[in-house]
Amino acid sequence: xxxxQAPRISFVLxxxxxxxxxxxxxxxxxxxxxxxxxxxxLLNTDKSVLxxxxxxxxxxxxxxxxxxxxxxxxxxxxGYLFKIPLSALAGEGTAIRVLFRVQPLDGQQRDYYFxxxxxxPPVEEGKSGDVTVxxxxxxxxxxxxxxxxxxxxxxxxxxTRWQVKTPSLENLDGLAATGVPYFVAAxxxxxxxxxxxxxxxxxxxxxxxKLLVNFTPxxxxxxxxxxxxxxxxxxxxxxxxxxxxxxxxxxxxFNMQEERLIFDEQNAPRIxxxxxxxxxxxxxxxxxxxxQLQDPQSGIRxxxxxxxxxxxxxxxxxxxxxxxxxxxxxxxxxxxxxxxAAGRVSCPVFYLVYDRIPQAHPWRDAxxxxxxxxxxxxxxxAAPKDLGRAMNSMIGQVTxxxxxxxxxxxxxxxxxGRE
Numbered sequence: 001x002x003x004x005q006a007p008r009i010s011f012v013l014x015x016x017x018x019x020x021x022x023x024x025x026x027x028x029x030x031x032x033x034x035x036x037x038x039x040x041x042l043l044n045t046d047k048s049v050l051x052x053x054x055x056x057x058x059x060x061x062x063x064x065x066x067x068x069x070x071x072x073x074x075x076x077x078x079g080y081l082f083k084i085p086l087s088a089l090a091g092e093g094t095a096i097r098v099l100f101r102v103q104p105l106d107g108q109q110r111d112y113y114f115x116x117x118x119x120x121p122p123v124e125e126g127k128s129g130d131v132t133v134x135x136x137x138x139x140x141x142x143x144x145x146x147x148x149x150x151x152x153x154x155x156x157x158x159x160t161r162w163q164v165k166t167p168s169l170e171n172l173d174g175l176a177a178t179g180v181p182y183f184v185a186a187x188x189x190x191x192x193x194x195x196x197x198x199x200x201x202x203x204x205x206x207x208x209x210k211l212l213v214n215f216t217p218x219x220x221x222x223x224x225x226x227x228x229x230x231x232x233x234x235x236x237x238x239x240x241x242x243x244x245x246x247x248x249x250x251x252x253x254f255n256m257q258e259e260r261l262i263f264d265e266q267n268a269p270r271i272x273x274x275x276x277x278x279x280x281x282x283x284x285x286x287x288x289x290x291x292q293l294q295d296p297q298s299g300i301r302x303x304x305x306x307x308x309x310x311x312x313x314x315x316x317x318x319x320x321x322x323x324x325x326x327x328x329x330x331x332x333x334x335x336x337x338x339x340x341a342a343g344r345v346s347c348p349v350f351y352l353v354y355d356r357i358p359q360a361h362p363w364r365d366a367x368x369x370x371x372x373x374x375x376x377x378x379x380x381x382a383a384p385k386d387l388g389r390a391m392n393s394m395i396g397q398v399t400x401x402x403x404x405x406x407x408x409x410x411x412x413x414x415x416x417g418r419e
Contacts, residue, residue: 140183192277206247214325
């Protein structure tokens with residue numbers, strides 16, 4: 001992402017650079033990782049600059065490291081901000097290449113190289129002001145050294161070095177869930193980017209998880225979720241999908257404004273985030289069905305049927321059901337009698353209520369009120385730390401329940417059970 005300082009940059013120039021830099025930021029790539037000492041094909045000049053650790057400014061720029069922040073995917077998002085004076089870009093246009101190396105200092109002996117490319121349009125001589133560019137990357141708990149360089153088409157170089165430390169999650173207010181140490185990855189702006197494969201437990205120990213995901217803003221006057229909230233909800237799903245205890249997923253996504261299922265994926269080895277993204281983008285909350293307007297109970301009826309089907313008695317059962325999403329602002333309550341008539345799953349049921357400003361919505365929603373039928377547990381998620389604590393609590397309950405079921409099945413001879 002690029003932020004132009006409007007008071008000192010003409011509108012035409014800042015708009016052009018903005019569009020180009022955002023496109024380049026989306027294309028950030030992990031060049032590759034390499035064991036320390038392994039041959040890696042980089043330009044000798046780049047190797048020399050990265051290894052020297054010296055501050056160079058023959059291409060004028062200033063670089064400011066951005067402190068790592070814990071995200072809702074329970075990974076740390078770190079980054080940097082660099083500024084280039086427009087006077088240094090004057091000319092017929094040029095290309096800028098950023099190359100940086102991340103080295104874990106206390107863990108695995110492996111280096112990670114990242115590259116970004118930017119195209120700069122023509123800049124008139126005598127222009128004042130700066131161009132500001134933000135770059136980001138992802139880390140797990142640990143200490144890292146970052147060697148950074150930027151090179152333009154004239155082979156001028158700006159370079160620097162700094163260290164980054166991210167805490168173990170246990171040290172964040174007693175959070176017991178742990179992130180993968182010395183994890184390094186590219187940051188992608190695309191919300192529904194496909195997930196890389198996740199290391200899992202032994203196949204016979206893997207659990208099946210059902211997810212019900214609400215992609216509806218709490219305020220029905222909004223046609224769709226704000227991008228920030230949408231990103232956080234998808235990040236919560238990624239944090240869940242990354243847990244090594246789960247091996248298969250059934251995901252049902254819905255929208256309360258349209259009162260329809262937008263996505264239904266059953267017994268998949270991983271969540272298909274690109275397909276989920278296509279489904280979310282298909283939501284047309286600005287178009288209202290006339291039948292919904294004539295029936296004030298249609299929303300309650302839709303949600304009742306959804307819970308009856310996915311939280312009611314079923315065979316085979318999942319090992320856990322997790323509902324994720326913002327509070328739903330429906331008038332009236334779901335009739336518990338109707339829910340009880342459909343039975344209930346015997347596995348643990350959880351509700352992760354995403355609400356960044358809980359003071360603005362101090363009421364229990366329709367799903368919260370219905371949860372008692374299923375003996376479910378609710379967690380308020382306003383910040384990543386809340387999710388970390390909830391994950392630790394949920395995984396403990398799910399694994400304990402799975403072990404109890406396995407022991408019962410072995411004792412009764414009804415199944416082989418899990419190892």
